[in-house]
Amino acid sequence: MLKFHKRLTVVSRHNLHPPPFLYTTATSYAPSSSSHHLLHSVVEKCSSMSQLKAIHGQIILRGLTHEIITLSKLISFCAVDPFGDLQYAHYLFGKIPQRNRYMYNILIRASLNDQQSEKALSLYGQMVNSGIFPNEFTFPFILKACAVQKAYLEGVLVHALALKLGFSEAYVFVQNGLINLYVCCGKIECARKVFDGIEFRNLVSWNSVIGGYAKMGSWNEAFCLFHEMRDAGFEPNGHTLVSFLSLCSRIYDVNLGRFVHWYIEINRVDIDVYVQNALLDMYAKCGQLLKAGAVFTRMVDKNVVSWTSMVSAYAKHGFVELAENVFDQMPLKNVVSWNSMISCYLQNGQCKKSLELFCQMCNTGVLPDETTIVSVLSACGQLGDLVTGKKLHAYCHDNEVKSTVTLCNSLVDMYAKCGSTELAFDVFLNMPEKNIVSWNIMISSLALHGFGYKAIKLFQEMETSGIQPDAITFTGLLSACCHCGLIDIGRYFFNKMSHVYRIHHDIEHYACMIDILGRGGCLEEALSLVGKMEIRPDIVIWGALLGACRIHKNVLFAKLVLKQILELEPYTGGLYVLMSNIFCEARQWDDTKKMWKLMKDYGVQKHEAVSSIEISGRISEFMVDGKKHEASDLVYNALNQLMDHLKSKHYEFNVALFAHYC
Template identity: 70%
Template sequence: MLKFPKHFTIISRHKLILPPLFLHTTTTTTTTNFSSDQTINSFVEKCHSMRQLKTLHAQIILCGLTHDTISLSKLISFCALSTSGDLPYAYNLFDKIPQPNRHMYNTLIRASSNNKSSNKAIFLYKEMVCSGIYPNEFTFPFILKACAFRKAYLEGVSVHLHVVKLGFSESHTIVQNGLINFYVGCGKIEFAQKIFDYIEVRTLVSWNSMIGGCAKEGGWKDAFFLFRGMREEGLDPDGHTFVNLLSVCSKTSDMDLGRFVHWYIEINGVNVDVYVQNALLDMYAKCGNLLTAGLVFKRMVNKNVVSWTSMVGAYAKHGFVELAKGIFNEMPVKNVVSWNSMISCYLQNGFCKESLQIFYKMCDSGMVPDETTITSVLSACSQLGDLVTGKKLHHYIRDNSVIKPTVTLYNSLVDMYAKCGSTEIALDVFLDMPEKNIVSWNVIINALAIHGSGYRAIELFQEMEACGIQPDAVTFSGLLSACCHCGLIEIGGYLFNKMSRVYKIPYDIEHYACMIDILGRGGLLNEALELVGKMEMKPDVVIWGTLLGACKIHRNVEIARLVLKQLLELESYNGGLYVLMGNIFCEAKQWDDMKKVRKLMKDYGVRKSDAVSSIEIGGCIYDFMVDDKKHEASDLIYDILNQLTDHLKSESIDFSYLDHF
């Protein structure tokens, strides 16, 4: 049996006593005739929450008043458009109506486009047309907005045909503006221009839509030409105009045009809001003028989180880590984008440990990481070899229903496991991916190549071809690297030729380096030297270094001398190459040449870079070098190392090379 709220009393089928909630009284209740449509509408207008509306809706059902479409339209409007409404409830209410009218359809299409439920808006429009209800000037702007958001070009063109057929294409500026926004959103700026040229009375919205479209496509000439035309017609620009103009200056890194916009604002005394100020800040930052960006930032009275984050990103992009950190620490409010900017700042500048520390602080603050956060942190784990943290993130992704992993996130996971040495797990993640793109295949092929699984990498390449995915230059870099690590000379040559002849991919210097390495490691030094001569570009230090490494393997002093000559002409002062050259002469017992190499190093001030090793203990990464005494337990570490060395020597095995450490 249905139970009524205690503050409602049913008097008859069409009468009831309403509580003070709807009657704006606090001490009395009044018997109200609820059969009047006007009365129902007045009660709907007095609702301030979904709880009130649902209570009223229940009474309408119980009183058998669900036949009145005007009242139901009021209910749907509140649920769909009110800030305290409930769009799913509006959908359910709508589905129960046998013959919904145009106002109901328009309300839900509008609400769906505003709430980014664009697919639902398109579905409702199709249903509306199929039911014989003609759309009007209140329908078209919102359905076109939904089509633009979804880039549903064919559906939008069909709506355009309806606009023309029903006679709304000539005198309804709001519909014409909707068409411009649709074509701009779908990247069809030329069609938007035709609509714009056809409008007799252009409003500020019309001009801003076209300027915004040109800005989106990077057409600075067209954007500023439109701006001039707008001024000639006597229209004053608003904040949207300036944001669009500054946006195109940011994209093209044209600071002169950006300054022109800034001067226009200053000279004409335009009252700008925080959005225009943020656009100014962003323009100067992306054009590399951090001093002016900082001045704009300091002059801002009402900074929002975007202002602070833009300044952090500006300093981060140009490597000013401490300045970015200072701004970040001063931020009164931080959102997930702010945290991501600081994590990315440390990551881009090689401070991977610091990026992880910021991530931990972010989690401690209660901020929920998003996909961008996790992708950045996985990259830090890859560079540090921090498998423990990487696995924790993988578990977080798997157990969190909120995060829907995209192909980019899966690619980051595969890359993390591969660079941390867990190629089997990387391969499992790759095989379980619901969707793969070219980056996915490249990541796993390169991972297998680095870890010596050359044949498996080539098998995956064949699977990739069978799936119809076109390889790119990165794919062949991985394949050639796989052949190099596994000594697959013939297969490497076949793939090198296939890259150019079959897929028409031009060789990069990296591909030549891989092929030279393949030939050099296989002892084909003359063929490798011949390939160097055929290169379209001038060989760099990497090419000569690769060839020099092959010379050391096969003790070819003659070609090594040629390489040394080229290195001296390049004025390359890479300490590792000179040490390698000295070792070649040393092994060949050519002491005079070895002394010359050492003299060259001394004359040019060349030093061998200190090698840094890393070790993970208890989830923490520790870096150390030879004879490093910085660690607090270094005495204990060296004591144990000496014990191990003594033990090995006592086994009557030749470990004399340990004396060099």
């Protein structure tokens, strides 16, 4: 009885006054039709889960669990009310032996609204298997669940049942649901058949099929339907315009986009923020940044999508400062906004800024998603920041981030570029799913670190698993042969890619093969291959040959190659330095002076290289004669001491040597 009184206290505290029969003891109570109505009324006035649970307890206590209508109302409150609890609704549903169509419909709708489309499909299956047929209220929601899951076969079965029961032709909202299903599944022909069979179409019908054609990139069909829609007396609304603008963004047709914009301006269409965002996105993706900026400036009510679209537009075209300015002014940032700016820094080679912004994002409490992690892992790989990369990997593990193939590929690539081939291979082996990119990254990683035979063995495993190699695969294989001096195997793979897999030789494959032959001393064969190339050799090809000439001290070949290089790129400083080194090693001092004179005459300068080192999780960069690092004074002091020490040792050695011979 104590629990009973506590429940009543909760009910009264929320201004819900239970009817008198709830105060009656269990032994003296006998249900009546009037009490059923009172109980039903109490459930309808319920305003919190605590009240509902108190009433549910009384229903059980009074033996009213057979009152299906009342229980249906309980489930309805739990499932769709803002103060409800969907999990409790499912609990109630599981305890009811006699379920009805209303309960199923409510739970299917609530599951879909809670983004549990799989659960909605499961409930529909239970409903049909129990012999309860769906009605006009069931089909729109279950068709939407099929669309979300892209469950085409299940959708066809639902369509068949709707036809059998006569709902697919009598109710336009069921037909609209069918159109949306087929559009989401990429079956635009099926969607069009349903659309053509609708006797009384509404604006949703037109928008659904027009949006479907826009999604497929079929602008001609979309515009034909647009004209038909207007002839039928329907004026386009925001959904129609967004579909067209999205189509223009997808096919990068700015002229078509301008036509839609003109239509809006001429007809003075009242557009909301969604249409304005679509207009902004269209101009941005078509490269019309001034137009995009003008639309953005004119927007009165900007939301986070508006700001993010502008940041992405500037970022995509390399305007880092403009992107920074817009990003800093954003009143509200979501994970997509942060991702856009992190990606902007990454694409423009500012990897350190990417990591700094990522730390700032984490400090603001915004949780990273897969896109964030993939971008930051790429930055870690380019910087060689293994510590941050490992922390991200640990974050994914601790927070049970789904191991998608894209995320795993990024981890493998990061570990490989940071020199941890073993860790890269461990991630690769434990991947739940591998695609061609996964194999290519691992093969290239092994090749880069000199594990040529392991790369070849992995390629054989790839062939055995049924994965078809592509051009990138053979670039990795040829690179492995180059690093390990495997001339014959390199020839084999170079021929196999064209004769067996019918993959066309690109400039990268020729460069690798020429490098293999050149390093192996087969300079004449390498030069012959250059002559047989189907595409014009570029600076990389001639550079590979020039490097081989230096290895084998072949000055004659080097001069022939230099002539070709000077015709292509006469202002590349690295090649002049390489050629002068060849002459210097051959003790041809006059030719060496000529190379430096040419550099001076052309105004060519050698680019300064940057070295980076990781100490205690921090990346430090150094350049020749660089003074920017905060510890540069200490570094140069240590270097001077080391030089003095070496000079003193050299002096002592010379004195000892002189004394020995004297």
